[in-house]
Amino acid sequence: xxxxxxxxxxxxxxxxxxxxxxxxxxxxxxxxxxxxxxxxxxxxxxxxxxxxxxxxxxxxxxxxxxxxxxxxxxxxxxxxxxxxxxxxxxxxxxxxxxxxxxxxxxxxxxxxxxxxxxxxxxxxxxxxxxxxxxxxxxxxxxxxxxxxxxxxxxxxxxxxxxxxxxxxxxxxxxxxxxxxxxxxxxxxxxxxxxxxxxxxxxxxxxxxxxxxxxxxxxxxxxxxxxxxxxxxxxxxxxxxxxxxxxxxxxxxxxxxxxxxxx
Amino acid sequence: xxxxxxxxxxxxxxxxxxxxxxxxxxxxxxxxxxxxxxxxxxxxxxxxxxxxxxxxxxxxxxxxxxxxxxxxxxxxxxxxxxxxxxxxxxxxxxxxxxxxxxxxxxxxxxxxxxxxxxxxxxxxxxxxxxxxxxxxxxxxxxxxxxxxxxxxxxxxxxxxxxxxxxxxxxxxxxxxxxxxxxxxxxxxxxxxxxxxxxxxxxxxxxxxxxxxxxxxxxxxxxxxxxxxxxxxxxxxxxxxxxxxxxxxxxxxxxxxxxxxxxxxxxxxxxxxxxxxxxxxxxxxxxxxxxxxxxxxxxxxxxxxx
Amino acid sequence: xxxxxxxxxxxxxxxxxxxxxxxxxxxxxxxxxxxxxxxxxxxxxxxxxxxxxxxxxxxxxxxxxxxxxxxxxxxxxxxxxxxxxxxxxxxxxxxxxxxxxxxxxxxxxxxxxxxxxxxxxxxxxxxxxxxxxxxxxxxxxxxxxxxxxxxxxxxxxxxxxxxxxxxxxxxxxxxxxxxxxxxxxxxxxxxxxxxxxxxxxxxxxxxxxxxxxxxxxxxxxxxxxxxxxxxxxxxxxxxxxxxxxxxxxxxxxxxxxxxxxxxxxxxxxxxxxxxxxxxxxxxxxxxxxxxxxxxxxxxxxxxxxxxx
Numbered sequence: 001x002x003x004x005x006x007x008x009x010x011x012x013x014x015x016x017x018x019x020x021x022x023x024x025x026x027x028x029x030x031x032x033x034x035x036x037x038x039x040x041x042x043x044x045x046x047x048x049x050x051x052x053x054x055x056x057x058x059x060x061x062x063x064x065x066x067x068x069x070x071x072x073x074x075x076x077x078x079x080x081x082x083x084x085x086x087x088x089x090x091x092x093x094x095x096x097x098x099x100x101x102x103x104x105x106x107x108x109x110x111x112x113x114x115x116x117x118x119x120x121x122x123x124x125x126x127x128x129x130x131x132x133x134x135x136x137x138x139x140x141x142x143x144x145x146x147x148x149x150x151x152x153x154x155x156x157x158x159x160x161x162x163x164x165x166x167x168x169x170x171x172x173x174x175x176x177x178x179x180x181x182x183x184x185x186x187x188x189x190x191x192x193x194x195x196x197x198x199x200x201x202x203x204x205x206x207x208x209x210x211x212x213x214x215x216x217x218x219x220x221x222x223x224x225x226x227x228x229x230x231x232x233x234x235x236x237x238x239x240x241x242x243x244x245x246x247x248x249x250x251x252x253x254x255x256x257x258x259x260x261x262x
Numbered sequence: 263x264x265x266x267x268x269x270x271x272x273x274x275x276x277x278x279x280x281x282x283x284x285x286x287x288x289x290x291x292x293x294x295x296x297x298x299x300x301x302x303x304x305x306x307x308x309x310x311x312x313x314x315x316x317x318x319x320x321x322x323x324x325x326x327x328x329x330x331x332x333x334x335x336x337x338x339x340x341x342x343x344x345x346x347x348x349x350x351x352x353x354x355x356x357x358x359x360x361x362x363x364x365x366x367x368x369x370x371x372x373x374x375x376x377x378x379x380x381x382x383x384x385x386x387x388x389x390x391x392x393x394x395x396x397x398x399x400x401x402x403x404x405x406x407x408x409x410x411x412x413x414x415x416x417x418x419x420x421x422x423x424x425x426x427x428x429x430x431x432x433x434x435x436x437x438x439x440x441x442x443x444x445x446x447x448x449x450x451x452x453x454x455x456x457x458x459x460x461x462x463x464x465x466x467x468x469x470x471x472x473x474x475x476x477x478x479x480x481x482x483x484x485x486x487x488x489x490x491x492x493x494x495x496x497x498x499x500x501x502x503x504x505x506x507x508x509x510x511x512x513x514x515x516x517x518x519x520x521x522x523x524x525x526x527x528x529x530x531x532x533x534x535x536x537x538x539x540x541x542x543x544x545x546x547x548x549x550x551x552x553x554x555x556x557x558x559x560x561x562x563x564x565x566x567x
Numbered sequence: 568x569x570x571x572x573x574x575x576x577x578x579x580x581x582x583x584x585x586x587x588x589x590x591x592x593x594x595x596x597x598x599x600x601x602x603x604x605x606x607x608x609x610x611x612x613x614x615x616x617x618x619x620x621x622x623x624x625x626x627x628x629x630x631x632x633x634x635x636x637x638x639x640x641x642x643x644x645x646x647x648x649x650x651x652x653x654x655x656x657x658x659x660x661x662x663x664x665x666x667x668x669x670x671x672x673x674x675x676x677x678x679x680x681x682x683x684x685x686x687x688x689x690x691x692x693x694x695x696x697x698x699x700x701x702x703x704x705x706x707x708x709x710x711x712x713x714x715x716x717x718x719x720x721x722x723x724x725x726x727x728x729x730x731x732x733x734x735x736x737x738x739x740x741x742x743x744x745x746x747x748x749x750x751x752x753x754x755x756x757x758x759x760x761x762x763x764x765x766x767x768x769x770x771x772x773x774x775x776x777x778x779x780x781x782x783x784x785x786x787x788x789x790x791x792x793x794x795x796x797x798x799x800x801x802x803x804x805x806x807x808x809x810x811x812x813x814x815x816x817x818x819x820x821x822x823x824x825x826x827x828x829x830x831x832x833x834x835x836x837x838x839x840x841x842x843x844x845x846x847x848x849x850x851x852x853x854x855x856x857x858x859x860x861x862x863x864x865x866x867x868x869x870x871x872x873x874x875x
Contacts, residue, residue, distance in 0.1 A: 064455055069379065093582050096457035097575075106448040108467060119456040120574060122466060124581030134574060168452070175456065176574040293768035297680050303672030304689060307740050311696050314707050321710075368601030376595045377602075390605050395791070395861035396854065397798025399825045400612060403850045406832060407615045428608050435605065457582075461594040482698075489700025492800035492825070496832040518702045518801075525706045525805055529725075535710050542703050549698065 012039035014078075015179060015209045016061060021075035023056060025068065030056045032233040034075070038179075038226075043201060043210045045224035045241065047217060049256070052230040054213045055103075058181050061211065062098040063091050080178075096123060098179040099172030104188050105164035107156035107171070112148050115156050115167055119175040134174050142170035143200055162193025169200065180204065182212040186219065198223050217257055221245050229253045318546075321539035330540055335501075339533035344541055346506050350419070350514035351488055351548075353507050357423025358430070358487050363480060365427070366434030367469075370476075373435075374442045375464055394432035401429045402496025410497055417498040420510040425493050430483040437479020441472040474563030481556040485549045491518035517545045616854055619847035626841055632848075635813035639831070639842040646845050648852070650813040654821035658732040658803055659796035661817065665736025666792050670743025671785065677744065678751040679773045690745075697741035705805035708734035713806065724808075726820035731806025735799055739792045746791065750784020750868075751777050787868035794860035798853065800825040824853045 016038035023031035030053050038044050046054040059065040061077065063084060076083045084094050096119065107115050116138050117131045125131060135152065139145040144166045148159070156167055165185060172180060182201075186194040201210060201223050214220050220227050221241060228238035229250075237244065237253045248254045333343020369390075377383035405425030415421035445468050453463040499515055501523040507514045524538035581587065624632070627646050634647035673693070677686050713730040717723045723730075754777050762772045778785065803823045809830050810820035822830070831846050 062455065064451065067451070067454060090582065092457040092459055093579070094457070095455055096578050096582065100455040102448065102451060102455075104448060106452045108449060108452065109471060118453070118466070120578070122453075122456065122458050122462045123578040124584070124587070125574070125577050171452075171456070174574075175578060289768050289771070293770040296770045297676070300672045300676035300680055303669045304676050304693075304744075307669055307673060307696060307737060307744075308689070308692050310737050311692065311699075313711075314699070314703070317707065317711050318703070365601045365604050368598045369605060372595070372598035372602040376598055386602050386606060389609050391865065392858060392861055393605055393609055395794060395798075395857060396612065397800065397825060397857055399798070399800045399828050400616075400850055400854050402832070403828065403847065404608070404612050404615050407619070408611055411838065431605060431608070457578075459591045461591050464594075485698065489702065491700070491702040492804075492829060495804075495829050498832060518700060521702050521706060522801065522805070525702075525709060528710065538706055538710075542706060545700065546703070549700070553698065 012041065014038070015040050015080065016211075017078040019076050019078070021057075021060065021077060022073070023053075023060060023065065024072040026070045030233050031060070034235050036228065036235055036238060038209065038211060040209050041205060041207075042226050043205050043212060043224045044226045044228060044238075045220035046211065046213045046228045046230060047215075047220050047256070048230035048236075050215075051232075053233040054230045055183055057230065058183050058211055058213050061179075061181055062095050062100055064095075064100065066091075096175050097177050098181060099175060099177035100181040100183070101165070101168050101172055101185045103184045105161055105168055107159075107164050107167050109155065109157060111153045112156050112159070112167060113152040116170050116174050118171060123175070138170040138174040139167075141173050141204070142166045143196065144170055160193070162189050162196060165189060165193065165197060166200070169197075173204075177208065179209045179211065182210065184213050184215055187215055194219075217245070217259075229256060231256070315546075318539045318542050321536050322543045325536045326540040326543055331544070339531060339537055342537055344517070344520060344544065347515045347517050347520040347541075348544070349506055350519075351516040353419045353510070353514055354423055354426065354516055355484060355488060357419060357510055358426045359480075359484060361423065361427040362430055362434045362483065362487075363476075366431055366480070366483075367438045367476060369431075369435045370438030370442055371464060371468075374439055375460060375468070390432045390435050394436070397492075398429055398490055399492040399496055401425055402493035404428070405493055405497045415511075417494075417500065417513055418511050419507055419514045422494055422497055422499060422514065422516070423510070425497060426487045426490065429490065429493060430487045433483035433486065434480050437483065438472070438476045441475025441479065442468060444475060445471045474559050478556045478560045481552050481559075485552040488516075488548060488552070489518055489545060491522055494519055495522065517541060517548075521545065612854065616847050616851040619844050620851040623841065623844035623848040626844070637811040637813075639845060644841060646841070646848075647813075648849065650811050651822055651824045651827050651849060652852075653813055653815070654728065654803075654807065654826070655797055655823040657815065657817055657821060658728050658735065658807060658823055659793055661729060661732025662735035662739055662796040662799075663789070663793055665733050666739040666743050666796075667789055669736070670740045670788070670792070671747055673740065673744040674747035674751060674785075674788075675773055675778070678748045679769060679777060693741040693744060696737070697745075699738075701738065701799060701801040702805075704734050704738050705731070705801040705803075708802055708806035720818055722818055724819045726806065726808030726810070728803075728807050728817040728819070728821040731802045732817070734806065735796055735802050738799070738802065739795050742795060743788045743792045746788030747781070747785045750781035750788065753784065754780045783867045783870055787864040790860050790864040790867070794857045794864070797860070798825065798857050800829060804829045824849050828853075 014037050016036075018034050018036040018038075021031055021034040021036075022029065034057065046058060048054050056065055060073065061084075065071055066073075073085065076085060078084075079089070079094065079098070082089050108118060110118075113135055116135045117125075120131060120134050125134075136145060139148065144163060147163060148154075148167075156164060159167060165188075169185075186197050189197065198219065201212065204210065205225075212224065224241045226238060227241040227244040229236045229244065229248075229252075231252055237248060237250045239248075244253060245257055248257060330343050331348065332345050333341065334345055336342040369386075373383060373386060377386070402425065405421060405428075409415045409421040409424050410417060413421075415424075449467050449471065450463055453467045458466070494516060499519050500513065501515055501519055505512070521538050521541045524534040524541065528535040528538070623646075631646055632648050634645070635649045636645045636647040637650045638645045677689060681689065708731045712734055713723065713725060713727065716730055720729075758776050758780060759772050762776045763769075767775070804826045807823065807826065808820035809822045809826060811822055814821070827849055828846050831842060
C-alpha cells in the first residue's frame with residue numbers, strides 16, 4: 001500500500017489514474033489534491049454530502065467541467081496512460097470514449113432514433129443500415145428496445161422520465177465508450193425507474209467501467225464494487241464498498257455512512 | 263423636528279377616529295377615480311388606434327379591389343394600381359431576408375457561443391444596442407453615400423435592400439441572441455459530452471432548437487423593414503416606376519413610398535388620399551399576415567422539454 | 568463484440584480526419600466576421616457623416632450655422648441650423664406631452680391595477696399600436712388629425728407642428744408604457760405588500776412605493792421616447808412640412824432636422840454642393856443627439872437594475 005487512504009489495490013487494469021488533482025472555481029478551491037485510481041470493469045461509487053466536489057470530480061474525468069468559465073485545474077489524470085489534459089488527446093476523442101449520463105434526463109428534442117444515433121452521426125457514421133444496427137444494439141443494452149421499437153420516430157419527450165434516462169444511456173452506449181460516467185442518474189426518477197437503472201448498471205459493468213456519483217448510500221452499497229468518500233473537496237477514503245460501509249478507516253467516513261451527518 | 267411632527271400626527275389620528283374614517287373613504291374614492299383615469303389613458307391610446315383603422319378603412323372602400331392590386335400606376339386615380347410597388351416591396355424583402363438572417367444569426371452565434379466575456383463582447387453588444395437607436399433617416403444617409411454613390415448601386419433594389427438590412431440587423435441579432443440563450447444548458451451538455459465540437463453542437467442542437475424563436479423575432483424585424491419609408495426616400499427611391507422590376511439591380515418603388523407620394527399629392531387631387539388609404543390597408547394586411555405567421559410559429563413550437 | 572470495435576474505430580478515424588478539424592477552426596472566424604459587420608456599420612455611419620459634414624463646416628462659419636436664417640436654395644444661401652433644431656424640439660415636446668402622461672398612466676394601469684386577464688388582452692393591442700409604420704401615422708396626422716384640430720383652432724395651418732407632434736406622441740406611447748411597465752414589474756412584491764399591509768390604497772402604493780422604486784427605469788423610458796421623437800421622420804415630413812422660419816408658433820409649419828434631410832435628398836441638391844453637405848452636418852447633429860440620449864437611457868436603466 002503506497003497510499004494510506006488509497007487502499008484500491010487489486011490486479012485489474014487502471015483506467016483512470018488521478019494524480020494530485022486540484023480544481024478551482026475562480027478563487028474557490030473545489031478539489032484538493034486528489035490521488036485516486038479507477039479500475040477496469042469496476043463500478044466506482046462516489047459519495048459525500050452536497051457540495052463536496054463529487055459532481056465536479058466526475059465532470060473532470062471527461063473534462064466537461066471546463067465548460068464552466070473560470071475553472072482552473074492542476075495535476076493530471078491519466079486515462080489508459082495518457083494525460084487527458086495533454087494536447088495529444090483531443091477532448092472530443094476523450095469524450096467519445098468516456099460516455100456520460102446526467103442527473104436530469106436530457107434527451108434532445110428529436111426522435112428517439114435521432115437521439116440514439118446522435119453520437120455516431122456527428123462522428124461521421126452516415127450509413128443508414130449501420131445506424132439502425134447501432135440503434136437496436138444500444139437500445140437493447142439500455143433495456144429500452146422492446147418499449148420503443150415501434151415508435152423510433154416519435155419525439156423523445158413523449159417518453160416517461162425513466163425511459164428518457166435509459167434513452168440517454170442508450171445514446172451514450174451508441175458510441176461504444178469504454179467508460180460510463182453517471183452523475184446521480186436516478187435522483188430525478190421514481191423508485192421503480194431507479195431499480196431498473198440499477199439493474200442495468202449491474203449488467204453493464206461486465207463490459208464497461210462505470211463511475212457513478214450518488215446521493216444515496218443504499219444505492220452505492222447495492223451496486224458498486226468500490227466506494228470513494230469525498231468531503232469538502234478532499235478524498236477521505238476509497239476502498240471496496242463493503243469495507244467502506246462496514247469497517248471504514250476514517251472517523252469521518254464512518255460518521256457519514258452511519259448517517260451522523262450528511 | 264421630523265420626530266415631533268410624526269408624534270403630533272399620531273396623536274391626531276388617534277384622537278379623531280371619525281375624521282379618520284371619512285379620510286379613509288376619501289382615499290378609497292381617490293383610488294377609484296385614479297384607477298379610472300389610468301384605465302381611460304390606456305383606452306385612449308387604443309381608441310386612437312381604432313379611429314385610425316376605421317378612418318383608413320372607410321377611406322379605402324371602393325378603391326381597394328383586384329384591379330387596384332394588379333393595376334399599374336396611372337395619373338388617373340380611378341385607374342391607378344399598386345402592382346409595381348407591391349412587387350417592389352416583395353423584391354426588397356427577397357434581398358433583406360437572407361442578408362439579415364445570415365448576418366444576424368451569425369452575429370448572435372458569435373456573441374452567445376464563441377465570444378468570451380470581455381471587452382470585445384461588451385463592445386459589440388454596446389455597439390448593437392446603440393445601432394438600434396440610430397434614426398432610420400441616418401441609415402438612409404449611409405445607404406445613399408456608401409451603397410448608392412460609393413458602390414454605384416444608385417437607388418436599386420440591392421441598394422435599398424442592403425440599407426434596410428443594416429437598419430433591422432440589430433433587431434434580428436437581439437432576437438436571435440434571446441432565442442439562442444433560451445436553449446437549455448442541459449442540451450448543450452448532452453452534446454458536448456458526446457464529444458461534439460462547438461460548431462457541431464451549434465449546428466445539430468442549438469440552432470434547431472432556437473430556430474422558431476429566431477424566426478419569430480426576425481419576422482417582426484422584417485415587418486419593420488417593409489413599412490419603413492425614410493431610408494428609401496433618402497436613398498432617392500422614386501415613385502414613378504412604370505416598369506416592374508426584374509432583377510436586384512433595377513430601380514424600384516415600394517408600398518410605403520407610394521403612400522408617401524400619394525399623401526403629398528392630395529393637395530393637387532383629393533382622390534389620392536383614397537389611394538393612399540387603400541395602399542395603407544394593403545400594407546397593414548401584409549403586416550398582419552407576417553405577425554400572425556410569427557405568432558403561429560411561436561405557438562406551434564412551444565418548448566417541449 | 569467485433570461490431571463494437573467497428574463503431575469505436577469509425578469514430579476514431581473520423582476524429583483524426585483533418586477536414587473536420589478545419590471546419591471547427593474556420594467557423595468562429597466566419598461568425599466573428601459577421602459580428603464585425605455591425606461594428607463596421609457604426610464606423611460607416613460615423614465616417615460618412617463626419618467626412619461630408621467636415622466639408623460643410625469648413626465652408627460655413629459657425630456663426631452662420633448657429634443663426635436663425637435657413638435658406639439653402641437661395642441665390643445667397645444661408646445655413647442657420649436653429650430653425651431645424653427649434654422644429655425638432657417643439658414637435659418632440661408636443662409628442663412627449665402626449666406620450667409621457669398617457670404612457671405612464673397606461674403602464675401604471677397595466678402593472679398595478681389591471682387583472683391578469685385584462686392585461687393579457689390590452690398588451691397585444693398596445694403592441695399593434697407600436698407596430699404600425701410611421702408613414703401610416705403621417706397620413707393619419709395629415710388627413711385626419713389636422714382637419715380635426717382645425718375645428719378647434721381655425722388658424723391652424725394645413726401643415727403644422729401640433730398635429731404631427733400629437734400623433735408622434737401616440738406612436739411613442741406604447742414604447743414608454745411597455746418600458747415603464749417593465750421597470751415597475753421589476754419592483755419586488757414584498758415592497759408593495761409592506762405598504763398594503765399598513766392599509767395604503769393601491770394608488771398610494773403606486774405613487775409612494777412603486778413609482779419611486781422604478782423611477783430610473785421610468786425616466787429611461789422617457790429619454791428613449793424623446794430620442795425616438797427626435798429621430799422620427801415620416802410623420803413630421805408629412806404633417807409639419809418644410810417651413811424654415813424660426814418661430815415658436817406650433818400651429819404653423821416647421822421643419823425638423825429629419826424632415827430637412829428627406830426634403831433635400833428627395834429634392835435636387837446635387838452632390839458636391841454646399842446644400843448637399845449640409846445634409847450630413849444636420850445628420851451628424853441628429854446622430855449625436857440621439858446617441859447621447861440612448862447612452863443616457865442605458866446608463867440610468869443599468870443603474871436601477873443593480874438596486875434589487
